[in-house]
Amino acid sequence: MVFILFSNFKKEEKYYGEDKQELVQFLSKFNLSYEEDIEYTIIYKQENTIIATASISGPVIKCTAVNPNYQNRGLLNKLITDLIKYQYDLGNHHLFVFTKPIYIDKFKKQGFKEIETIKDKISMLEFGIENISDYKTYLLKKLAKKTINKDKITALVLNCNPYTKGHQYLLQKAAAESDFVVIFVVKEDKSLFPTEVRYQLLKKAAADFNNVEVLSGGNYIISSATFPSYFTQQKELAAVHAELDLTIFAKQIAPIAGINRRYVGEEPYCKVTKLYNKKMKKILSKSGIKVKEIKRKKIKGKPISASDVRKLIKNNKLKEAEQYLPSVTIDFLYTDQGKEIIEKIKNENVSRH
Numbered sequence: 001m002v003f004i005l006f007s008n009f010k011k012e013e014k015y016y017g018e019d020k021q022e023l024v025q026f027l028s029k030f031n032l033s034y035e036e037d038i039e040y041t042i043i044y045k046q047e048n049t050i051i052a053t054a055s056i057s058g059p060v061i062k063c064t065a066v067n068p069n070y071q072n073r074g075l076l077n078k079l080i081t082d083l084i085k086y087q088y089d090l091g092n093h094h095l096f097v098f099t100k101p102i103y104i105d106k107f108k109k110q111g112f113k114e115i116e117t118i119k120d121k122i123s124m125l126e127f128g129i130e131n132i133s134d135y136k137t138y139l140l141k142k143l144a145k146k147t148i149n150k151d152k153i154t155a156l157v158l159n160c161n162p163y164t165k166g167h168q169y170l171l172q173k174a175a176a177e178s179d180f181v182v183i184f185v186v187k188e189d190k191s192l193f194p195t196e197v198r199y200q201l202l203k204k205a206a207a208d209f210n211n212v213e214v215l216s217g218g219n220y221i222i223s224s225a226t227f228p229s230y231f232t233q234q235k236e237l238a239a240v241h242a243e244l245d246l247t248i249f250a251k252q253i254a255p256i257a258g259i260n261r262r263y264v265g266e267e268p269y270c271k272v273t274k275l276y277n278k279k280m281k282k283i284l285s286k287s288g289i290k291v292k293e294i295k296r297k298k299i300k301g302k303p304i305s306a307s308d309v310r311k312l313i314k315n316n317k318l319k320e321a322e323q324y325l326p327s328v329t330i331d332f333l334y335t336d337q338g339k340e341i342i343e344k345i346k347n348e349n350v351s352r353h
Contacts, residue, residue, distance in 0.1 A: 026050040030065040030100070038063065042082055044075055054079040059087065061097040076103065080110045084127065094128035096219070115220075116248050121240050124248075132248075135218045136256055142215055143257040147180050154178040154261040155254065157221055159306075161191035162333075163201045166265060166304035168326045169297040174263040175209045182257055184217040192310060192345050197337065204328045220248055238272045242279040250287035261290045268296065268303050299323060313345045 023041065024034045037057040044052040052066040052075040061083050066076050087095050096115075097107055101123045104114060112125035115132055126132065147153055154174045160167050174181045185202055189195045199216065206212040217223065222245060253259070262284060267273040281291045296303035304324050312321035322330050332338045 022050060023053060026053060027063055027065060032063055032065055032100075035062055040086065042079055044070075044079070046070070052076065052079060054083055056083060056087065059092045059095050061095060061099075064097070064099050064103065076106050077110065080107065084110070094130040094219070095126065097125050097127070099123050099125070116244060116251065118240065118243050118247060122244055124244055130219075132220055132252060135220055136252065138218070139215065139253070139256040142213065143182065146213060147257045150179040150258070152178045152180075152261060153257060153259050154181045154263055155184060155249075155257075155259045156181060156263055157184045157186065157217060158198075158202065159186040159191060159222070160198045160202060161193045161306050162309065163198070163205060163326065163329045164304050164306050164309060164324050165299070165326055166297050166306075166324070168205065169304075170263060170265050170294055171205065171209075171212070173294055175212055178261065179211065181209070181212045182259065183212060183214045184221050185214060186222050187217050187219065188223050192348065193341060197332070197341070201328055201332060205326065220253060221245070238275050239279065242276045243283060246276075246280055246283040250284050250289060254284075254287065254289055260288060261292065263292050263294060266293050266295050266303075310345055313342055316346070318342065 020034065023043065027034055035055070035057065038055045039057055041053060041055040041063075043050055050067075051070045054064040054076075055062055061080070064076070064079065066079075084095065087093075095112075097112060099107060099122070101117050101120065104117070104123050104125070107125050108114070110127070112127045113131060115124045115126055117123040154177075156170065156174055158167060158170075171181070171183070183202055183206065185195070185199045187195055191198065193201075199214065202214045206214045262280065264277055264280065267277055277291075277293060281293075284291050298304065302308075309321045309324050312318070318333070325333075333342060
């Protein structure tokens with residue numbers, strides 16, 4: 001983790017490692033939590049005291065705060081400018097920012113465009129050559145003709161790390177009870193099964209149905225931009241992130257295809273996903289979107305879990321894991337790429353997602 005300090009406006013670079021308590025305490029004064037996925041932080045200090053800061057995780061700017069006594073000195077503009085340059089040097093040309101609603105105008109002056117705001121809680125903006133309008137255009141091109149005159153249009157948002165018989169059951173249920181189903185595959189490449197692999201497995205699975213379309217969830221559906229705590233598992237941040245993600249879905253994604261239903265699997269294990277499902281029922285219903293929570297398919301009395309499948313693979317129990325997997329996933333695991341992923345699973349920690 002890298003921290004850049006500006007002390008008396010002289011720039012120096014230091015490596016703090018895990019010693020971040022001073023930053024944590026500064027953020028707490030603004031009701032902000034330090035987020036565990038932070039990769040890079042800029043700090044301004046005056047007489048050894050933090051007066052302003054902003055951080056980066058991937059393409060996302062977050063944990064931005066300026067001491068009120070210094071807010072008219074251009075510190076926030078300097079922070080934003082330096083972080084944009086840092087991101088561009090890394091090749092990131094599509095940036096996002098989480099910030100307090102009071103800072104919206106300052107970010108807009110730097111060229112950011114507002115995506116969504118949860119009143120008095122959090123705002124999300126973006127900057128660069130892409131924006132949410134491009135994603136909406138993508139959805140229109142893929143769905144415009146397919147959802148015309150359909151009454152029951154259902155959305156599934158799936159990560160599938162990997163695709164299991166539990167996911168298969170959820171898909172079968174949605175397809176049987178809907179006129180049309182849109183599967184949004186989580187784009188974020190933070191799973192042991194890469195994004196493209198998960199996408200292709202779902203495309204093959206969907207080929208068995210004539211009313212299912214598989215699309216990328218892009219940067220706007222359960223991504224590091226909209227719902228970072230899904231991946232970091234920081235429960236204290238999950239509620240507001242879930243609200244932001246679901247509000248974007250309800251207001252900006254669902255209307256494109258006329259989505260009026262969302263199916264979701266029951267979550268008996270992960271507290272963050274369980275919270276997300278609870279928020280989903282409350283937020284989507286306000287926009288006329290019915291949420292149907294499906295009880296998980298069980299094998300030998302135990303709910304199917306992708307993380308349990310990965311644990312079995314990690315422990316050299318592939319044959320035992322196969323009872324939870326449809327043929328499309330089993331066949332893939334015996335390919336060269338599948339074997340590489342198996343070795344990766346064996347050598348890395350198995351997370352919930």
